Amino acid sequence: MPEPEPSLDRRLADAIERLGNGLRSLSQHSARTQGLSPLQQQAVLSLARQPAARREVNALAAAFDVTTPTMSDAVSALERKELLTRSPGSDGRRRLLTLTDRGHEVAAELADWDEQLVRSLAARPEADRATTLHTLLRVIADLQATGAISVARVCTTCRFFGPDTHPDPRAPHHCHLLRQPLALTDLRTDCPEHEQATA
Numbered sequence: 001m002p003e004p005e006p007s008l009d010r011r012l013a014d015a016i017e018r019l020g021n022g023l024r025s026l027s028q029h030s031a032r033t034q035g036l037s038p039l040q041q042q043a044v045l046s047l048a049r050q051p052a053a054r055r056e057v058n059a060l061a062a063a064f065d066v067t068t069p070t071m072s073d074a075v076s077a078l079e080r081k082e083l084l085t086r087s088p089g090s091d092g093r094r095r096l097l098t099l100t101d102r103g104h105e106v107a108a109e110l111a112d113w114d115e116q117l118v119r120s121l122a123a124r125p126e127a128d129r130a131t132t133l134h135t136l137l138r139v140i141a142d143l144q145a146t147g148a149i150s151v152a153r154v155c156t157t158c159r160f161f162g163p164d165t166h167p168d169p170r171a172p173h174h175c176h177l178l179r180q181p182l183a184l185t186d187l188r189t190d191c192p193e194h195e196q197a198t199a
């Protein structure tokens with residue numbers, strides 16, 4: 001007898017894992033072009049767009065779910081490559097990370113590392129993309145609640161997020177900070193106003 005088909009949930013989890021493997025491969029290839037490791041690439045790209053308050057080793061470690069010593073090693077390597085500098089933070093300790101001019105150039109060269117994925121997604125109908133974003137953000141919130149993901153500045157983990165507030169299926173949620181409905185297509189993945197919801 002043929003094996004029964006794995007459940008839909010199992011196949012979805014397998015597909016996400018496969019996607020993760022493919023992205024890891026793309027990331028390794030891209031990072032290698034600049035003589036970096038994938039984690040160093042993530043740090044450079046993050047430092048290029050984050051406000052000063054989040055340009056610290058601890059914040060980077062949490063954002064990429066690695067230990068502080070692991071991220072500290074990556075940052076030290078980037079410092080040796082003259083892609084970033086450390087300067088005193090608000091408490092006077094030497095910890096604010098800032099990209100050098102060369103670091104910004106490298107970040108610009110690496111910015112499109114996942115372009116193949118973005119292009120593929122862009123070819124899908126908008127309604128499919130909106131539903132996929134919504135589903136993934138809810139899964140991320142669940143994983144954060146169990147501790148599998150440490151930091152996620154997304155709508156579904158935000159204290160201003162009002163789930164299932166409106167009858168419109170295209171914009172069912174509400175942002176209590178912006179005081180407006182949130183269209184599924186507008187759900188944020190790295191919101192500057194995000195504040196973590198309490199459990």
Ligand code: SF4
Nearest residue numbers: 155158161175191193
């Ligand atoms: S503040 Fe930002 S992250 Fe929070 S619900 Fe509003 S748009 Fe989403």
